[in-house]
Amino acid sequence: MSPLDRKLLRDLGRIKGQVIAIMLVIGVGVMLQVMMSGLVASLSETQRAYYERNRMADVFAPVTRAPQSQLARLSQIPDVARVEGRVTGGALFDLPGEPIPIRGKAVSLPDQGEAAFNAVYLVEGALPAPGARDEILLLAGFAEANGYGLGDRIDVTMNGTRRTLRIVGLAEAPDLLFVAAPGEMVPDPARFGVIWMRRNALSAIYDMDGAFNEALFSLSRLAVEAEVLDRIDAVLDPWGGTGAYGRDDLVSDRFVQEEIGGLATMSRAVPPLFLAIAAFLLYIVVSRIVQGEREEIGLLKAFGYTGAEVGAHYFKMVLIVAVGGAALGCALGILSGRAMIPVYTQFYNFPFLVFRPDPASFVIGVSASIAAASAGGVFVLRRVFALEPAEAMRPPAPADYSRTITFTGRFGRMLDQPTRMVLRSIARQPLRAAALAAGIMGGMALASAMTTIYGAFDRMMALSFSVIDRSDATVYFTRPLGEKAALELARIPGVIAVEPMRNVSAVLRNGLKTHRGAVSGMIANPEMTRAIDADHAPIPLPAEGIVLGQALADILEIGPGETLTVEVREGRQPVLEVPVARVASSLLGAPAYMRLDALNRAMREPGRISGAHLQVDGNRADEIYRTLKDMPSVAGVSVAETARESLQKLMDQGAGSARYIMGAVAFIITFGIVYNAARIAQAERGRDLASLRVMGFSKGEAGFVLLGELAVITLVAIPLGSALGYALSFAIAAGFSSELYQIPATFDPFSHGFAASFVLGAAVVSGLLVKRDIDRTELITVLKSRE
Amino acid sequence: MPVAFTTRDLTKTYGEGRSAVHALRGVDVEIPAGEIVVMLGASGSGKSTLLNILGGLDRPSSGTVHFRDLCLTDLNDARLTRFRRQHVGFVFQFYNLMPSLTARENVELVTEIAENPMAPEEALEVVGLKQRVDHFPSQLSGGEQQRVAIARAIAKQPEVLFCDEPTGALDSATGRAVLEVLHEVNARLGATVLMVTHAANIAGMAHRVIRLADGQIREVEVNATRIAPAEVVW
Structure with missing residues (x-):
């Protein structure tokens, strides 16, 4: 190893705290990039393959009851490639030990062969035997959530008649990636079931012999969907068509698309933010090192090293940090992506979902890190090139403060010298102070916004379940009934x-x-x-x-x-x-x-x-639900408490869980910025500090000069960051909000206070870390050395 | 003549075991108050270590240091800081001025915390910089910067002024000007001036010359006749 490389490693070791902080910022940016783009790629590729393999329909047309002969008319509609009718109907599951009837639906399977559309994916077992009247496939997610397996029997009420059916297979289907009971907004695999039966068996139950109540279509490639939908409606209207709709309007598809879209947006917006911050941090750290090593640089040049060779030495440092951070990010991205997969398989019924990181995301992550870091490094390298050997060997002239603030006014005269030092230092390099403030401001904004979002999730729950909906349960009838039905419910004891x-x-x-x-x-x-x-x-x-x-x-x-x-x-x-x-x-x-x-x-x-x-009456709830379960007119009951629990689960483990990652990230960044700012202050003010100590300033008094600038910048950045965080919280809330739930962002004093305390805490901890080092250094060594 | 510093069997060891460096090996010395004392010695002779221990910047490994009746070796960090604040001033080879403060403000840095300081302007007048009080370090020459450093050191009216190679970074003319100032401080304010240097010629202007070698005092010489700073040959 060349001596220069050895020097490089030791230099990195000397500033390992800062190196780690910057690597973490880069790493987190790349991690989010790899994780999110990998999830986008995995989800959309899986969805695409699943749709294609299992022939997901393009158009769905529900109808009350249309004779089979209408299918021929439908198939003649221009741009309809293929059409198939099927029978579906509402079903009510009676699970032992579960007081509430659980809603679901039944879907027909062709009597022979496979369905033309929305073919089931058999997870386990076999299709019901042709002609079998009591054999069913059960939705795999529902079976798992409720502990059903092959060969088990399940009680299902369909069209007012209760039947005991035998589970011969567990299945999933492309139109059921996401299921939620109608009227209930929250998906919960345990609370909405789907069964598949052979067509003739199901037709008998729903009185659909020779008829269908849902038509599925595929369209030709150039079809204008809206026109086709109109023509389908025209055919089905006399039979009670309730309006054909495209795949985009299918709830299952819509939620999955929304999830993928949200991830894609975040994966484009968030990582660049992190890389920009990392570039800025690298710039100030490396420029500090170069400043401190003018002598060495001069010496190397005097020995005959070219500017490019010396530049390469420092550039390697930038590269190591960038590549190291990016590698860390790639590894974390794969790990966190894998960790996120169960979240998606829990809430979406994907038959298979493997996290496959997008290879492009590695390339983008690593090259963007290097580019961002180099952007920071280039300014520094310019200085290395410009340094003349002889000039570098002379101690630098004192920094020029003559054009800063004179403090001649009455107010100025009241300031003591340490305060003047702090203020002039800010005034001399206002851009740097502004950049530092912007960094801390960004951290504060992210942290306060994310904390606001945490609170907003809780407030959404509280508002939804105690202000907007204060009921304990909601009963749904199988069809509209007279008002008398309400009186019947009122008569149930409890x-x-x-x-x-x-x-x-x-x-x-x-x-x-x-x-x-x-x-x-x-x-x-x-x-x-x-x-x-x-x-x-x-x-x-x-x-x-x-x-x-x-x-x-x-x-x-x-x-x-x-x-x-x-x-x-x-x-x-x-x-x-x-x-x-x-x-x-x-x-x-x-x-x-x-x-x-x-x-x-x-x-x-x-x-x-x-x-x-x-x-x-809470004490009699189970009894009441059991009574409801036995009422033929009741299609389902949703219990507020259960809905609340499933929503909480969705938000903690599902899409909403990203808020924890983003929150952690916000705090890591904030700390990284503040810690680096303190280290830079140490590098620049270490000498002043030693002088002050020798003059008889106490450690505290001298510490003020060291960290005063950071304190001023932090104190300015906090309110600005708070304002930015307020605005940001609305953007993040909008990002997290979906049709399913909306996250209400408001000004939340607690969140801003918490974030501000964190920023201050980070500043104090960083200050203490720096101070510990300062206390260890020998005053004399500092003072007797040249800068 | 009253004694400013007394040391008894002073040792200072850096490091441990085989790599230990014995900077001081049993130093007994008395420094009378009001004198200019020059400490001479080669690199590594221990002269700077001794200066730092006397000035309360460093602690001995063993032995005692008394400043008048005050035992410095017994003081904790905070009280050592107070000792430096009240009694002593320092001048280093590299001036260690605050670049963000003007000459006057650099001096005020000390007068603000000292108990009985002189006016900053007066301190700057002593060093001959009355005309440049509002200049920042970047606008001053090396010699001027060192004179501001001296003004800053004497502004608290210290009993002792410690100077570690004060002329080390200066050319002969400016160096002599700085020595003039130190001479003036001793004569006018009666401050004891303790100066470490390896420029033997400077010894001529001292009352007393202490020669160190290998961490021990080899010789203490009292100058019968002193030369003026202007006569110091570079």
Whole structure:
């Protein structure tokens, strides 16, 4: 090893704290890049392959009951490549030991061979035997969550009749990547089941012999989807078609796409931020080293080393840090990517999902690190080249402070000398001070924003389950019933209050913007489930008009006073023009609220309800749920507590869990910046400090000069960072928010206080680390050495 | 004549075992107050170590140091700091001025914390820099910077002024000017001046010359006649 390389290693060892801090910042940036782009690649590639292999349909057309003969008409629609009918229906699972009936659906399998679309992926077992009436495939995720296996029997109520069915296989399907019970926004593998049965068996149950109630299509490559959808609707309308929709409107596909899109956005935006910070840190650290080694540089040049050789020596240092950090990041990225995979397999029913890092992400990560680090290094190397051997061997002239601040005013005269030193130092290199402040500000902003987001997740839960929805349970009927049904519920012992409601599935349209969802009809002054305004005050529902949740208003780009088109997909399927009365703050889902009576009037179905919210005596809850389970009119019950738990789980283990990674990252960066700032102060002020100590300044007094600049910069950066963090928290909240849940960002004093304490704490710890080193150094050695 | 410093069997060892360096090996010396004392010796003779221990910058491995009646070896860190703050001033080969403070402000750095300081302007006048009080170090020559350092050291009216190679980085003319100032400080303020140098010629201006070799005092010589700083040959 050449002596220069040995020097390089020892130099790195000497400043290992700083080297580690910078490597961590680079590493974290590359880690996020590798992890996120790897997840994007793995998820989208898996999804693509799965869709292709299992022939995911392009278009879905639900219909009440259409004769098989209509398929021929559908297949003649231009641009329809292929069409197939199938039978689906609601199912209610009765699991032993589970007081609540669990909702689900049944899907037909062709009597012979494989389905043309949405072919099942058999995880275990075999397809039901042709002609078998009691053999089913069960959704693998549901089976696992509830402890079912091959050969087990399960009680399922379909079309009002209860049957005991035998599980012959566990399966998944491409249109069921993500499942959640209708009306329930939160996915929970244990709480929504899917079974597959042979077509003739299922047709018998749902009275669909010679008919279908869902048509699936593939389209030709150049098809204009909207036109095809219109033509399909025209054919199916007489048979009770409730509106064909494309794959993009399939809830399962939409959530997966949203997840992939969110990851892709973050993987593009976040890593460059880290690399920029790392480049800046490297620049100041290496420039400090070069400044301190002028003599050595001069000596090397005097010996005959060329500027390029000496430059290469210092550039190697930059490269080692950059490549080391990037390598660390790649390793961490693979590990964290692998760790994230179970999160996705838990919430999404992928038949196979292997984390395959995107090879490009390594190349990008490493080369971006090197580029960022070099950008920092180039400025320093220019100085190395410019240094003349003779000049380098002379001690540097004192830094010129003559053009800074004179302190002649009355205020200036009041300042003591240590304070003047601190202020002049900032004034002499305002850009550097600003850059340092910007770094700390960035850390503070990230930290405060992420802490705000933590709080916001909790507030979302609290608001959703104690302000917006205060019911204990919600009962869904199999079909709209008369208002009397609510009275029946009220008579169940232990039920304290009942609030009838009606959910009507509909397509909401504002010009070109549409949303497939539902309109919730609620009583005039609901006590349990309410629309609330930004101040959490309940919004009284107007006699006419509709109140939209913020998420929905955003999707439809509509506001109060405008008219919304509601294409109802139930009953007579009326198309309503409803004025938007208010926009409510909503945190879960994308709700639309109307007065129950107004909704029923518009539907021309007076006095109908599709379910009810309940308040129940907690001690008798199980008993109540068991009663509900036995009521044939009840299609399902969702219990607030269970929903809350699954949401909490989703946010802690699912997509929301990224907030912990980002939070950790924010704190690592902040510490890295502050620690480096303190080390740089040490390098620059070490000599001054020794002088002060010799003059009789105490350690504390001298420490002020050493760290005063950092303190001033930190104190300036904290409020600015707090303001930036406030703005950032909205952006991050928007990034985390999905149609499923919205994260409400507000100014959260606790979060900002916490982040500020952390920044101050990081400054204090860094200061102490530096001070410990200073206390160890010999005053004399410093003072008798040349700078 | 009263005694400023007394040392008894002073030793200082750096490191341990075989690699130990014995910088001082049993030094007994008395330094009278009010004199200019020059310590001469080759590199490694222990002269700087002795100066640092007397000045409260370093501690001996064994033995005692008294400043008048005050036993320096018994003092903790904080009290040693107070000793430096109240009684002694330092001048080094490299001036160690604060580049961000003007000449006056560098002096004020000390007068702000000293108990009975002279006016900063007065200290700068003693070193002949009255005209350049508002200049920053970057605007001063090497000799001027060293004179500011001396002004800073004497502004607290110290009883003792420690100078470690004060002319080491200066040319002959500026060096002589600095020696003039030190002479002046001794004569006018009555401060004891303890100077470490390896320029033997400077010894001529001292009251007393202490020669060290291998960590021990070889010779203490009292000059019968002293030469003026201007006569010091470089």
